[in-house]
Amino acid sequence: MYIPDPSPxxxxxxxxxxxGPDEGAVVFLGDAHKDAFSEWERLGAETDCPVVVGLFPGVVDGAHWRHEGAVVLSVPVQGRPQVLDLTRPVPGPTEASAAASASFLVLVDGLSEHVGKALLWLRDRCGMEHVCVGGGAGRRSMTPGPCLxxxxTRLQDAAVVIPLAGQADLGVRHGWTRTGTSLVATRTDGAVIEHLNWEPAAEVYARAVEAHQGAPVAPDAFAEVAARHPFGLLREGREDIVRDPIARTDDDGIRCAGPVPENTVLHVLEGNADALIDAAGQVGAAGKPPESTPDTVFVADCVSRQSYLNDRMDEELEAIAAGGRRNDPPPYGVLSIGEIACDGTGHLEWLNKTTVRASLSTSSETSPEGSG
Known part of the structure; x- marks a missing residue:
């Protein structure tokens, strides 16, 4: 549910x-509450259930998004949340980890340079048979700071893994399409692409965009161009994984909003508002329907989609709400800084510019077929 004027x-x-006694609470706070975020440390001590709080660029309330207020989800849990300090070697799993739960809700500091460490932990502990869904927390200004x-305890450079009881059914779409240009990330360092096709990455990227649009790219137009033309990490038989270029480095590399493995094939992507909105409307319709109506529909929709769509963002959220199955409850969730998704049939991924929708049910039986 959405609470417009929350206080701890x-x-x-x-x-x-x-x-209930077997439930936990997840509180998503809009960015308008960033200056009072420290007040939320005491919330868990004043309740009888596990509580996790995340600060996000915006919260999703049905077919609308908002800077202010809180979205509160009460979800069936199977153990207490596990906190991963991403600045240190991550610990082994607790009893609440993979062996005890079929699905996980994961919140991570979306501005951390160590997001990849959280993904490795999840891949090692959860494998491909568990459903994982979540998003990156952080301030809308993209200024690092405590966000969980x-x-x-307030946390920065951290992830929180919440083991869920019951069924989770997942859909993932983004709607960005290939321009026809493919490149190879021949030298990378985490989230920085240093070389594309054995040349400085920013120079090669600019030439690729110029060739596609038939006009030169101004030296100071990187942010504008990157918002329209993200990278797509090649995935055969399904949508590429979008990787958002966010800055040009001093030595003509490109810093991205997530790790790029060396020797990955990248496509230069493009999008338009209609295609993105149409893709978001399909995110709840894929896969085999669960046997029961979900209790909760959680959405992580990338904040960069909101920046791109601008005043058409509510159209996207309306499409998400309308695209679900009959009798689904309205979606609640966040505008995220990166998205986490694994449908239980493939690899867990860190996504950018993507819409992720999860139907959560108290049913103890998992969906027989993934939907991502």
Whole structure:
């Protein structure tokens, strides 16, 4: 549910009345509350259930998004959340980890340079048979800082893994398409592409965009061009994984919003508002329907989609709400800084510029077929 004017005290009272003994609470705060984020440390101590809080660029309330307010999800849990400090070697799994749960909700500091470490942990512990869904927290200004609360502690450079009980059905779409230009990331360093096709990455990227659009790219237009032309990491038989270029480095490399493995084949992508909105509308319709109506529909929609769509963002959220199955509840969730998705049939991935939708049910049986 959406709470327009939240406070830790009022929300604690609400959770004590509404959250069952086998449930946990996840609180998504809009960016308007960033200056008072420290106040949320005490929320868990004032409730009788595990509580995780995340600060996001925006929250999704049905067919609308908002800077202010909180979205609160009460979800069936199977153990307490596990916190991963991404600045240190990550620990082994707790009893609440992969062996005990069929699905996970994951919140991570989307501005951390160590997101890849959280993905490796999840891949090692959860494998491909578990459904994982989540998103990157952080301030809309993209300024690093504490953005998660778990165990009554504010966290930065961290991830929180929440083991869920019941069924999770996942859909993933983005709608960006290939321009026809493919490149090879011949030298990378984490999230930085240093060379494309054995040349400085920014120079090669600019030439590729110029060839596609038939006009030169101005030296100071990198951010504008990158918003329209992200990279796509090749995935055969399905949509490429979008990787958002976010800055040109001093030595003509390109910093991306997530890791790029060396020797990856990249496509230069393009999009338009209609295609993105249409793709978002399909995200709830894929795969085999679950046997029961979900209790909760969670959405992580990339904040860069909102920046791209601007005043058409509500159209995208309306499409997501309308594209679900009959009798689905309205979607609630976040505008995220990166998205996490694994449908239980393939690899877990860190995504950019993508819409992820998860139907969560208290049913103990998992969906027989993934939908991503």
């Amino acid at each position: 005290a009022a929300l604690a009272s609400h959770l004590r009345k509404t959250t 609360v778990a165990n009554e």
